[in-house]
Amino acid sequence: MNNTTPKQTHTGDRVRRSILTNMIIVPFIPFILAIGVGFYYFTTSLENNTTASMKRIVSDHRNMIESFLMERKADLEFVTNAFQYDEINQKETIDAIFENLKKQSGAFIDLGLFDPQGIHVRYSGKYELQGKTYADELWFKQVMQNGAYISDIFLGYRHLPHFVIAIKHGSGKNTWVLRATIDTLYFDRMISQVRIGKTGEAYILNKDGISQSERRSSNIQVMEKDPEFADFSKPEEAIHTFIKTDSSGIKYLYAVTWLKDKEWMLVVRQEKKDAYRFLYTAVYINLIIMILGVAVIIVVATFITDRILKQIEKLGREKENLGNQLIRAAQLAEIGEMAAGFAHEINNPLQIIKSEHALIETFLEDISHKIDEKGKRDLDEIEDSLGQIKIQVNRCSEITHAILRFGRKNEIRLETLNPCCVIPEIIHMIEKKAEVHGIEIIKQLSEDSPEFIGDTSQFQQVMLNLFNNAMDAITERHGSKGGMLKIETGMKDEKFLIVKITDNGAGISPENIGKIFSPFFTTKPVGKGTGLGLSVCYGIIESFGGTMEVTSEENAGAAFIISLPVITQ
Amino acid sequence: MEKLKMMLVDDEERYLQTTAKLIEKKGYEVLTAGSGEEALEKLRVQTVHVVVLDMKMPGMDGNETLKAIKAMYPLVEVIMLTGHATVDSAIDGLRNGAFDYLMKPADLDQILEKSLDAFEKRQRIEEKIRVAQMKIL
Numbered sequence: 001m002n003n004t005t006p007k008q009t010h011t012g013d014r015v016r017r018s019i020l021t022n023m024i025i026v027p028f029i030p031f032i033l034a035i036g037v038g039f040y041y042f043t044t045s046l047e048n049n050t051t052a053s054m055k056r057i058v059s060d061h062r063n064m065i066e067s068f069l070m071e072r073k074a075d076l077e078f079v080t081n082a083f084q085y086d087e088i089n090q091k092e093t094i095d096a097i098f099e100n101l102k103k104q105s106g107a108f109i110d111l112g113l114f115d116p117q118g119i120h121v122r123y124s125g126k127y128e129l130q131g132k133t134y135a136d137e138l139w140f141k142q143v144m145q146n147g148a149y150i151s152d153i154f155l156g157y158r159h160l161p162h163f164v165i166a167i168k169h170g171s172g173k174n175t176w177v178l179r180a181t182i183d184t185l186y187f188d189r190m191i192s193q194v195r196i197g198k199t200g201e202a203y204i205l206n207k208d209g210i211s212q213s214e215r216r217s218s219n220i221q222v223m224e225k226d227p228e229f230a231d232f233s234k235p236e237e238a239i240h241t242f243i244k245t246d247s248s249g250i251k252y253l254y255a256v257t258w259l260k261d262k263e264w265m266l267v268v269r270q271e272k273k274d275a276y277r278f279l280y281t282a283v284y285i286n287l288i289i290m291i292l293g294v295a296v297i298i299v300v301a302t303f304i305t306d307r308i309l310k311q312i313e314k315l316g317r318e319k320e321n322l323g324n325q326l327i328r329a330a331q332l333a334e335i336g337e338m339a340a341g342f343a344h345e346i347n348n349p350l351q352i353i354k355s356e357h358a359l360i361e362t363f364l365e366d367i368s369h370k371i372d373e374k375g376k377r378d379l380d381e382i383e384d385s386l387g388q389i390k391i392q393v394n395r396c397s398e399i400t401h402a403i404l405r406f407g408r409k410n411e412i413r414l415e416t417l418n419p420c421c422v423i424p425e426i427i428h429m430i431e432k433k434a435e436v437h438g439i440e441i442i443k444q445l446s447e448d449s450p451e452f453i454g455d456t457s458q459f460q461q462v463m464l465n466l467f468n469n470a471m472d473a474i475t476e477r478h479g480s481k482g483g484m485l486k487i488e489t490g491m492k493d494e495k496f497l498i499v500k501i502t503d504n505g506a507g508i509s510p511e512n513i514g515k516i517f518s519p520f521f522t523t524k525p526v527g528k529g530t531g532l533g534l535s536v537c538y539g540i541i542e543s544f545g546g547t548m549e550v551t552s553e554e555n556a557g558a559a560f561i562i563s564l565p566v567i568t569q
Numbered sequence: 570m571e572k573l574k575m576m577l578v579d580d581e582e583r584y585l586q587t588t589a590k591l592i593e594k595k596g597y598e599v600l601t602a603g604s605g606e607e608a609l610e611k612l613r614v615q616t617v618h619v620v621v622l623d624m625k626m627p628g629m630d631g632n633e634t635l636k637a638i639k640a641m642y643p644l645v646e647v648i649m650l651t652g653h654a655t656v657d658s659a660i661d662g663l664r665n666g667a668f669d670y671l672m673k674p675a676d677l678d679q680i681l682e683k684s685l686d687a688f689e690k691r692q693r694i695e696e697k698i699r700v701a702q703m704k705i706l
Contacts (some may be wrong), residue, residue, distance in 0.1 A: 344652040345627075348581055351650075351674035355587040358677045362594050396675050404652070 016309055018252050023301035031293055039286050046279050054255040054275070055239050057194055058268045061202055062239075062257050068190065069150055069260065072165050074323060076178055077106050077148075078345055081170040085176045088113050089122050100125040107186040109162065114140070114177040125181070127158050143168050143177055150260060152206045153184060153223055160223045161188075163212075184222065188214040191266075197277065200270035205229055232256065232265075243272060307449075332539065335519050343400035350400070351394050360386060402532055416567065417459060419449045426463040427487065430471070437475050439483030449489040450566035452497050454544040462537040466501050466560050469533065472524070473505025473558065496546075496567050502559040508552040516550060573688045574616065576600040578608045578634065579623040579650070592676050597684075605629030608638055617670075618691050619644060619684045624651040624658050628679060632661055639666045644694065646687035 021410035079097055089091050096549055098111040110125020118135030134140045137156075143149040143166040153163045156397040166179040191213045193282065194202035201216035207261075209229025211220050220226055228246055232254070239257045246252060251272035259266050298411045364386070397433065423445060434441050474483035508516060516520045517538040522531035541548045575597060582610065585601040592599040598615060602608035606629055620638060624631035635647050649670035651659040659670040663696050668687040673680055 160675050347652045347673040348584075352581055352584045352587070354674045354676065355584055355591065359591050362591060393674065401672075 003282060012309065012313070016305060018307060020301055020305045023305055024297055027297050027301075028294070031263055031297065032290075035290055035293075036517050039282070040273075042282055043279055046282070047276070050253070050279075051241050051255075052358065054196070054241060054253065054268055054270070055106045057196065057202070058239050058255040058266060061191065061194060061268070062259060062266050064190065065204075065259055065266065068105075068187075069165070072105060072107065072180065072182060073148060073150065075101055075108075075165070076165055076167045076180055080147075080167050085113070085170070088176075088178070091122070091124075094122050099294050101180065107182050109181040109183050112168075112179045112181075113163060114179060116144070116173070116175040116177075129157060132157055137163055139166055139179075140167075140177070143179075144175070150263075152210065152263070153212050155223070184213070188208070188222075192216055195266060196268075196270050197274040198271075199274040201270070202268045204259065206266045207265070210427070212264060221265070229265075255372065261519065321431050332519065332535065339403045341540050343403040346396065346400050350393055353389070356390050357386060357393065403562050413455055414453050416451050417456060417457065418451050420447065422456065422459060423463065423487060423489065423499070424468070428462050429464065430467045434471060434483075434485065436482060437478070438478070438480040439469060439471060439474055439485050442484065442486040444488040446489055446491075447456045449490075450491060450497050450546065452546075452564040452566055455540075456542045462540050462562075463501075465537050470501060470503035470505060470558070474503050474505070475505075477504070477506040477555065491566075492563065494567060495568075496563040500559055501562075501563040501566070502557060504557040507554040507556050507558050508550065509554050513550060513552055517548070571619055572596075573685060574598040575619040575621060575684050575688075576598075576602060576608060576611065576617045577621050578626075578631075579604065580601045580604060580626045582622075586615070588677065588680075592681070596680065597681075605631075605634030605637070609641070612638065612642055612645065620645055620647045620685045621680060621684065622647050622649055622667075624649055627636060631657055632665065633660050635665050635667055644691060646691050648680070648681075648683050648687060658691070676701060 002477050014328060030276065031428070061361055066473070067269060073386040079101070082095065083093070088097065091528055094111060094113065098108070101108045110123065110127065110129075111121050112125070113122040113128065114134060117123050118137070118140050120129050120132045120134060137149040138154075142151075144264040147168045149164075149166050151163045152164075153161045161184055162181050163184065164179050164181050166177055168175060168177050189201050191204060192215070194200065204212035205226055206212055209226045211222055211224050211226055212272050214222060231244060232242075239255060241253070241255045243251060243253055251270050252269045253275045255268045257266050258264070352555050364379060364383065368376065371379065426445070427441060429442065431441065471483070473486065482504075484504045486500075488498075488500045488502070490498045490500070492498050510519075512523060517534050518531075518533040519535040522534075538548050541562055541564070549561045549563075550558060551561070575592065577588055577599060579585055580599075580603060582603060585603065589599045589601050600615065602611055604626060608622075611617075612620075622631050622634055622638075626634075629637070629704075631649060631651075636647070638645055638647060643666075645685055646668040647662070647666070649659050649662040649667050650673055651662075651670055652673050659667075662670060668684050668690065671683060
């Protein structure tokens with residue numbers, strides 16, 4: 001059934017849009033809020049965590065490096081305090097001291113004794129450095145000036161990167177300096193222990209940005225200048241964190257702190273992408289959840305909207321059907337009443353015509369004795385004509401009586417009827433007529449046919465009407481041989497009694513089948529039917545709470561199916 | 570032997586005239602009245618055996634007229650003339666003592682037949698009354 005007009009479709013579209021919009025937006029707002037708020041707090045906390053953990057690493061390593069340097073310095077100070085210059089200036093002693101120091105820490109490479117002129121007077125280690133003059137070296141100047149010095153990394157005579165710790169002892173002519181070289185490899189290992197994620201690394205720069213340690217990414221070698229250093233924001237506080245993009249466009253998260261009285265800077269850095277990889281994972285997961293969530297919301301909303309709309313449409317159609325039925329019922333009632341009033345009024349003039357006719361008849365009889373032969377012939381004509389008047393008046397009165405029966409509101413006595421009792425009685429009434437017309441009556445009344453509620457005489461009227469119609473149709477097609485009229489009863493859904501009356505008569509044409517229950521519709525010749533029979537039947541069955549349907553094939557027969565609600569306990 | 574004397578009551582003037590003529594031609598005496606009131610008026614002054622009464626009339630309708638006739642002249646027999654829609658009121662009429670009813674449009678022969686039956690009944694009752702009076706005397 002597709003009878004939606006463009007206007008209805010338009011309204012449907014509007015309703016659909018409005019429902020759909022609401023169904024999407026309403027869950028969408030809390031959904032986005034929840035995701036957004038959760039995401040904000042999660043990322044903030046993650047960022048704080050990452051920064052805090054970098055700060056902690058920097059702080060731990062600063063302490064470790066500082067204490068390492070302090071310890072090595074303390075080692076040397078112990079030696080300078082415990083031994084005299086002359087004692088150390090003996091090969092065996094200095095070797096023994098060096099061995100002992102190496103036991104203290106594997107970081108010591110060699111040990112050397114210097115006089116105030118910077119001459120390397122005694123040396124213990126693997127390089128040939130004894131006798132060389134260091135008076136112009138930066139470290140020597142510094143140690144002579146400050147008493148103790150830890151150098152940056154430099155190449156020196158051995159042409160290898162290293163750094164030294166030097167301690168001055170005594171004063172004036174008795175001044176001497178003890179110097180130890182620290183293994184940069186050992187030192188580097190200590191720093192490069194720092195491994196965070198895939199790209200996290202730690203390294204040391206001096207205050208001019210010269211690299212003091214190996215680094216994991218190893219794009220800048222020891223003693224090379226770090227080009228990034230110039231742009232570092234120099235920390236005022238103990239540990240400083242910032243984000244910086246390097247020349248290749250990679251963003252790094254930095255944590256830096258000063259070491260060694262702002263001589264060195266400990267740098268811990270990690271690619272931002274790596275440091276925040278959980279954050280990015282969270283972002284991706286969030287995005288996926290969001291997209292999926294929105295998709296689910298849209299799909300569900302569309303689905304539910306469709307269901308709601310279908311429901312609305314169904315209700316609309318039901319309402320329309322109900323409305324049509326009501327209109328039809330009201331029209332039927334109106335037509336019935338009108339017709340009844342009309343018929344009643346027609347009866348009075350008919351009565352007068354009848355009297356006039358009777359009067360004329362009597363006068364004509366009187367005259368007939370007084371006229372000649374020719375007059376008699378005319379009189380016959382008049383009598384014939386009068387006969388017609390009588391026939392036509394009777395025909396009118398038959399019609400009005402039929403209409404009045406249709407409009408009659410008799411008292412209806414509803415009672416329990418058993419189809420197995422009432423139907424055979426009614427069939428009995430027509431058996432004679434059927435026999436005359438050569439119609440075979442087939443009864444298939446199932447014994448367990450349920451009882452229903454109705455008025456006996458009304459039910460009888462319905463059945464007789466259907467039987468008579470069927471027999472008329474059969475006679476029309478078969479004459480007086482080969483007719484078949486079948487009456488069946490059965491059950492449907494345990495709720496309805498079905499009475500089916502099938503004939504093999506002329507059938508009903510498709511254009512007529514929709515109209516056969518309408519009042520005054522008839523296919524019978526003029527004067528043979530009022531067109532009220534089936535509409536009365538229809539009304540009666542409806543008043544029993546049942547329905548009546550018809551199926552037919554032209555020139556093959558018709559079937560009338562009556563469904564009546566059965567009595568339920 | 571007494572002859573049937575009847576009265577037709579209907580609001581259709583022409584029907585009264587024609588039917589009266591016909592009945593007279595058949596040899597019976599007939600009165601006509603155009604309303605219930607007129608019928609009662611005429612009954613007061615003349616003897617009538619059978620009244621043929623239309624159910625639907627302006628003013629006093631058939632049933633009211635019937636009740637009045639039966640109350641004042643219980644021996645007068647009444648035949649109701651009814652359209653189909655007023656069959657129920659015809660049944661009321663039978664309860665109120667009408668002799669019978671006829672469906673419009675009715676043939677004159679039917680009317681006469683029923684009227685004669687009614688007349689016969691009336692004569693039987695009058696006979697009984699006479700016999701009863703004889704016994705008393």
